[in-house]
């Protein structure tokens with residue numbers, strides 16, 4: 001008797017996951033590698049640092065600089081990350097209403113906790129690659145985005161999904177800064193991308209609830225795209241016909257195109273994306289097209 005083969009070729013063994021301790025101590029770990037000046041990131045690029053210098057800094061071949069290694073990227077709180085974790089604790093994730101609306105048969109408005117309880121949770125071990133040139137292997141828990149899509153039943157007109165993060169300038173200093181003026185942080189997927197098997201809504205990491213600095217209570221995880229697309233602390237999801245602009249398209253044109261797919265052949269903001277430093281080991285490795293998920297997603301882009 002033949003079994004139906006469930007194709008989960010993308011599954012990574014748990015042994016590859018970044019050690020939990022390293023994961024929680026990312027900042028210290030990168031410092032220990034001697035790359036405490038390593039931020040080759042969005043903040044840095046927006047400050048106009050020359051990409052070549054940034055790469056050299058990341059490889060530890062230049063002297064120490066004032067730039068801190070990113071701990072968590074959460075620009076609502078801080079661009080310089082040292083205080084991000086602390087500032088993010090002021091998010092009130094106990095009460096977190098989420099709205100799912102737009103071109104759907106069933107609009108949803110409920111507490112995040114209630115919504116999460118409706119879904120069957122599972123674990124996904126994914127590669128996670130930031131445009132700054134670091135990567136990790138992360139065990140997320142949560143549910144496939146396509147399950148949420150099924151729940152609300154988009155109409156035939158829906159072609160894009162926009163995700164909005166929170167807007168609370170009283171607690172988020174980044175949202176009080178003039179030079180961004182495009183809050184809230186928003187990201188967008190096409191419907192095809194959203195219902196791809198890999199698109200995931202995370203509610204936890206390493207078997208725990210997501211900490212606030214990592215986007216509690218609900219964040220997107222799209223592993224074949226730069227981590228910039230994995231929007232944290234979602235409050236609103238809207239199904240749309242026309243493609244809306246994303247936070248980065250407006251705030252920093254050229255940072256990342258709409259798709260923002262991992263592509264070693266396509267440098268962003270003049271910064272080469274050919275290599276990445278793997279946070280588990282400190283080894284540099286070649287970046288893979290679609291972050292190693294070409295088999296699952298390349299057909300979306302032909």
Ligand SMILES: Nc1nc2c(c(=O)[nH]1)N[C@H]1C(S)=C(S)[C@@H](COP(=O)(O)O)O[C@H]1N2
Nearest residue numbers: 072073074075130165185227228230231232
């Ligand atoms: N709302 C929100 N989501 C966000 C960001 C942000 O600044 N705000 N930064 C993005 C970037 S650039 C990265 S690298 C990842 C970092 O996720 P982590 O802190 O869990 O590693 O979150 C992404 N999601």
Ligand SMILES: [Mo]
Nearest residue numbers: 130131227228
């Ligand atoms: Mo990032």
